Amino acid sequence: MTSPLRIGIAGLGTVGAAVARIVVEQGEALASRCGRPLVLAAVSSRDHAKDRGVSLEGAVWFPDLVKLARSASIDVFVELIGGEGDPARAAVSAALGRALPVVTANKALLAHHGVELALMAEEQRVSLNFEGAVAGGIPIIKALREGLAANKLARVYGILNGTCNYILTTMEASGRKFADVLAEAQRLGYAEADPTFDIGGMDTAHKLALLAAVAFGNAPALDGIHVEGIARITPHDIVFAREFGFRIKLLGVATRSDGGIELRVHPAMVPLGTPLADVDGVYNAVVAEGDLVGKSVYEGRGAGAGPTASAVISDILDIARGQQLSTFGTPAVKLKRPVIVPMGDHLGPCYLRFTVIDRPGVIAVISRCLADQAISIESMLQRSRAPGEAVPVVFITHEAREAELAKALQAIVAAGVVTEEPCMIRMERF
């Protein structure tokens, strides 16, 4: 049998500790899978003494992860610290610079510095693997980079944030408001104390940037992504969506066309009966559309110690087997910044909810503003009546351009007929 693969793990949070435990406890099964023993050779963490439910005996402790990355005692550097900047970036660079393969679950690092790091890795002919960075335990990077490698992919999209999906699923099941459900999710540990990154859509955007890079062979283009979060979704929207045959999901959508690449993250109406509509709770799902394969769907747990550790270890096993692929599936020297199709050019039907004072003439004003932009209306719904009070009114448009929709909404707000910002949710026809 070949020499053991000596693993150095930086970061012993829940994922790091799970990876360490599996390497230590499932050694024989893993060796059988990759043809050589795996050894936990070194770790780096702030608090070495803390009990993590795994024996770290035999693993050298490095207080400084950059020193771990430079240590001669490891054959692969596993970065589970997170964060786009140092020390994660410095440590990963240090490892790659000395031709040490790297496994990371750090989506921010890859979304911001992916090309630079991929170039280093490929120059040194070592792997930089990041399966754990996107969609937890779903082997979606492997599927796109290897399994579907024969395809020209036209679109990749999905539910990429478990926190948002949990909140939306719970709002639908309970009829409760966003703020209530978020507070509960925080108590249960499904949402961070500062949830901005998740509920604002940035977490999904990081993951979408990486998925699109692998699917389309371009540099991750985080700043080209149109990003909206879920904070403005109300129980009204969820009920209306259901009536129209849809469910509301936070989606990341990347589409390739002749004009370039469209990248968007926002709440969307997904038709009932399609695979994404039934993805509940903390699950993630990704759909890839290829010229040969057609539509293929990948669903599983999007976060958590077990699923992410599963992804990280699969990356380690690939390295143990001697596999070395381009980080994003395409050689890093060929990764160009894509031409971004601006969101104003996006075409699609749309759900618009206005909060209006229930009095004659309001609907006429809104309808006029939409007509002025040549936006045609498929249906209109006002559920409750409360003369003189604020009520929600919903319009579903036919296919419309975002730029025109924005102008119409501006005009409606300027006309003084609404008491709150209008809520706009795009309707997908996947």
Add this chain to the structure above:
Amino acid sequence: MTSPLRIGIAGLGTVGAAVARIVVEQGEALASRCGRPLVLAAVSSRDHAKDRGVSLEGAVWFPDLVKLARSASIDVFVELIGGEGDPARAAVSAALGRALPVVTANKALLAHHGVELALMAEEQRVSLNFEGAVAGGIPIIKALREGLAANKLARVYGILNGTCNYILTTMEASGRKFADVLAEAQRLGYAEADPTFDIGGMDTAHKLALLAAVAFGNAPALDGIHVEGIARITPHDIVFAREFGFRIKLLGVATRSDGGIELRVHPAMVPLGTPLADVDGVYNAVVAEGDLVGKSVYEGRGAGAGPTASAVISDILDIARGQQLSTFGTPAVKLKRPVIVPMGDHLGPCYLRFTVIDRPGVIAVISRCLADQAISIESMLQRSRAPGEAVPVVFITHEAREAELAKALQAIVAAGVVTEEPCMIRMERF
């Protein structure tokens, strides 16, 4: 750039022709994915002159595929002839015997001779890849063998035959009978002229044998699979299923327990709202349950030239990159025949449909026969009344052992109260 990979394709049916066309026409994109050029060096087919929409110029033609497998002009042998025996078996053996990597979509060959061929491949340190043999374009072998390699899998199951799924979906949508829909599927090319292999469940059994081998690390155990087909499903069953909140799908299910491995292929009731229930038409889907990852689902087109070619080419690209894995994920020398849990020990709730003459006392006799085997009834349904004529009566049982169910059904038939063989459909609680 490294030297080109010279491909030899045996079999130029729809899949073989698609693979040839993609290799010829998408050369640059494929080379970018795997780091070396792919060349269509040689082909073998019965009719060399036939127009297949692709230029075979430059590819040497071999009338005999075993000679192609022995040719010094190729670096990888792609077997797309099919069939468990010769010439496919002889050709694959010939290629492996001279340390030539092999790609095949031949499920019968692998299900029957997989261990023997894997041993040859691993002895010669070359790949024997078979992604195209299971679930068409879904990269499920890669997902199980690599993506989920860190997991101990407890169960793998799914919809693996597009013909059956198309027939069941169409029966549900149209209310028509099995024989009608099968005849239509044959006209449309969704079913073979002799459909026995698909509708009888054997095609699913071959695929399940391979999935279970990769998931659990044992030898493919085709003869350990309990196999039933869909020919006895009636529109009544589909309507009753819906009323109880289920849809009927032909499933392959492999479960690992302390007692061994349970392998079964049969029509099953799948709860509405779970991922498999919504898999329609010619789509396939596979669910894998792992200790780390939990439940993960993979869905896509299960057959056809494009999806299967996508899988075959991904296997070729892995070989072009120099990757060499154990055929079934576990070294072939360790592949043992699993202990099979007999179907009589299977436990689960069950749907039983009896065709009875509508007269007093019949229900009492059936209920007594079930009670005699300690099978308890959850519900009973007789939809239509037609005194003195044959009507369907349905019982849903609580959890019951197959052996007891079989005894009860024997007693019911012996009691002379039914006019046809009872129809039994297992209810799954995934």
